[in-house]
Amino acid sequence: MTVKRFCDNLTVSSGILGEQLKFRNGKVAQNRFLKAALTERVSTYDPENPQKHGLPTEFILNLYDKWGHGKFGTILTGNVLVDPTNLESAGNAIIFKEGDGEERRALFSKWAKNMKQDGALAVVQLSHGGRQTPITVEPNPWSASDVKLSGERRFTAFGQPVPLSVEQIKTQVIDRFVYAAKFAYETGFDGVELHGAHGYLLAQFTSPTTNKRTDQYGGSIENRQRIILEIYDAIRAEIPVSTGFLVGIKTNSVEFQEQGTTVDDAKEMCQVYEDKGFDFVELSGGTYEKLAFHHMRDSTRNREAFFLEFAEKIRPVFKNTIVYLTGGFRTVKAMVEAIENGATQGIGLGRPITAEPDLPKKILEGSVASSIKNALDENDFGITNLASNTQMQQMGRNSYQQASENPTYGISNFSDEETVKRYREALVEYTVFMKTMASQNKPIHGVLVFEGIQQA
Numbered sequence: 001m002t003v004k005r006f007c008d009n010l011t012v013s014s015g016i017l018g019e020q021l022k023f024r025n026g027k028v029a030q031n032r033f034l035k036a037a038l039t040e041r042v043s044t045y046d047p048e049n050p051q052k053h054g055l056p057t058e059f060i061l062n063l064y065d066k067w068g069h070g071k072f073g074t075i076l077t078g079n080v081l082v083d084p085t086n087l088e089s090a091g092n093a094i095i096f097k098e099g100d101g102e103e104r105r106a107l108f109s110k111w112a113k114n115m116k117q118d119g120a121l122a123v124v125q126l127s128h129g130g131r132q133t134p135i136t137v138e139p140n141p142w143s144a145s146d147v148k149l150s151g152e153r154r155f156t157a158f159g160q161p162v163p164l165s166v167e168q169i170k171t172q173v174i175d176r177f178v179y180a181a182k183f184a185y186e187t188g189f190d191g192v193e194l195h196g197a198h199g200y201l202l203a204q205f206t207s208p209t210t211n212k213r214t215d216q217y218g219g220s221i222e223n224r225q226r227i228i229l230e231i232y233d234a235i236r237a238e239i240p241v242s243t244g245f246l247v248g249i250k251t252n253s254v255e256f257q258e259q260g261t262t263v264d265d266a267k268e269m270c271q272v273y274e275d276k277g278f279d280f281v282e283l284s285g286g287t288y289e290k291l292a293f294h295h296m297r298d299s300t301r302n303r304e305a306f307f308l309e310f311a312e313k314i315r316p317v318f319k320n321t322i323v324y325l326t327g328g329f330r331t332v333k334a335m336v337e338a339i340e341n342g343a344t345q346g347i348g349l350g351r352p353i354t355a356e357p358d359l360p361k362k363i364l365e366g367s368v369a370s371s372i373k374n375a376l377d378e379n380d381f382g383i384t385n386l387a388s389n390t391q392m393q394q395m396g397r398n399s400y401q402q403a404s405e406n407p408t409y410g411i412s413n414f415s416d417e418e419t420v421k422r423y424r425e426a427l428v429e430y431t432v433f434m435k436t437m438a439s440q441n442k443p444i445h446g447v448l449v450f451e452g453i454q455q456a
């Protein structure tokens with residue numbers, strides 16, 4: 001079955017996207033493409049047994065075997081959690097002292113190796129769930145303050161957060177990020193990205209909506225950002241710039257919430273990242289309270305990238321730090337224009353590359369003009385997110401070799417109406433499952449498994 005695309009006619013050269021990006025620490029990405037972090041949710045889940053909790057599985061190794069043949073400049077893992085109790089979801093991969101051992105190190109080493117097969121840099125996204133941890137995973141997660149997240153995700157509520165004391169900021173957060181960064185360095189990764197966006201713990205500190213502290217970690221932007229800079233310094237004390245190990249951050253360019261991070265705040269924070277020495281900043285936006293993975297403004301609709309106008313405002317602060325922009329890119333034309341106009345240096349891709357793990361390769365060869373156009377509602381992050389996880393599970397069923405070196409082998413074609421109809425039916429059943437799990441106070445581990453009509 002052939003696929004439908006956003007556009008078929010290539011009207012611009014993709015050449016600029018193939019240019020290298022040189023980071024300030026000397027490391028070089030072979031092109032401008034970034035595989036954005038996409039949580040996998042298929043690592044082991046066994047909180048009672050630290051040695052077996054949050055271990056990457058064969059699905060993950062296979063998944064990155066495919067992306068590792070897709071010609072990315074840089075590949076990020078999905079969020080890898082640094083605290084075994086404060087997860088984004090059951091099934092997250094985790095790096096933590098209590099769970100360290102030969103098996104975990106061997107799996108992470110294999111993961112890094114698979115990512116780097118065709119020259120990409122392999123970077124671990126390190127995160128801490130904080131108050132966005134599902135209540136079924138941890139009823140009392142950590143946060144900057146005691147501001148509970150109302151609402152539900154996957155029909156599951158969130159717990160009552162406990163504000164971290166100054167001492168706990170050091171032991172429960174900074175030390176854990178540093179431990180995980182060192183583990184990533186020692187297992188062969190090229191760097192880490194701190195997840196400072198989308199409302200997770202570090203964003204809970206930077207955003208005035210969730211940080212009500214009156215000590216040195218609250219109040220002014222300088223204070224709200226302090227924890228991130230302390231993590232940076234502590235990582236660099238262990239893994240100096242001279243090692244070539246990258247330290248970057250994903251940050252919100254805007255939060256679209258009353259009292260949330262504004263673009264001016266974000267610009268001020270980015271200036272500090274530039275001055276501090278961060279190798280790269282990935283610009284994104286939104287939180288669980290206000291998701292922003294669709295067009296919030298008509299002005300950006302034609303230019304595709306959701307946060308483009310914010311990136312344009314922030315971009316001038318970056319002199320030595322490389323900037324990536326993620327969210328909404330679908331056509332080669334929009335990607336090329338965003339670079340030519342100076343809004344960004346790198347292009348982050350999320351959902352398009354779960355349908356097509358080798359999309360950068362095809363773009364650089366000039367064989368496609370855009371990503372695949374789903375028959376799903378592109379503005380509905382809920383369903384497109386589930387569908388991406390489903391496609392990732394399908395990708396992870398076999399290795400690149402087992403798939404006869406065809407990275408799209410076995411992936412459902414969601415540009416096909418019939419497949420989408422069947423997926424919606426499967427979703428009805430999965431919804432019952434999710435509701436049942438939530439009502440029994442059980443965490444939802446894994447993703448919606450689906451047998452769909454494959455791409456050609």
Ligand SMILES: Cc1cc2nc3c(=O)[nH]c(=O)nc-3n(C[C@H](O)[C@H](O)[C@H](O)COP(=O)(O)O)c2cc1C
Nearest residue numbers: 036037038039078079327328349350351385388389
């Ligand atoms: C299935 C899925 C999982 C995601 N997991 C993460 C994650 O672990 N960390 C993160 O920073 N963003 C995550 N995101 C957000 C993406 O990195 C990206 O910012 C967002 O999807 C917008 O880009 P896109 O329009 O190219 O998909 C996820 C998105 C999807 C669809």
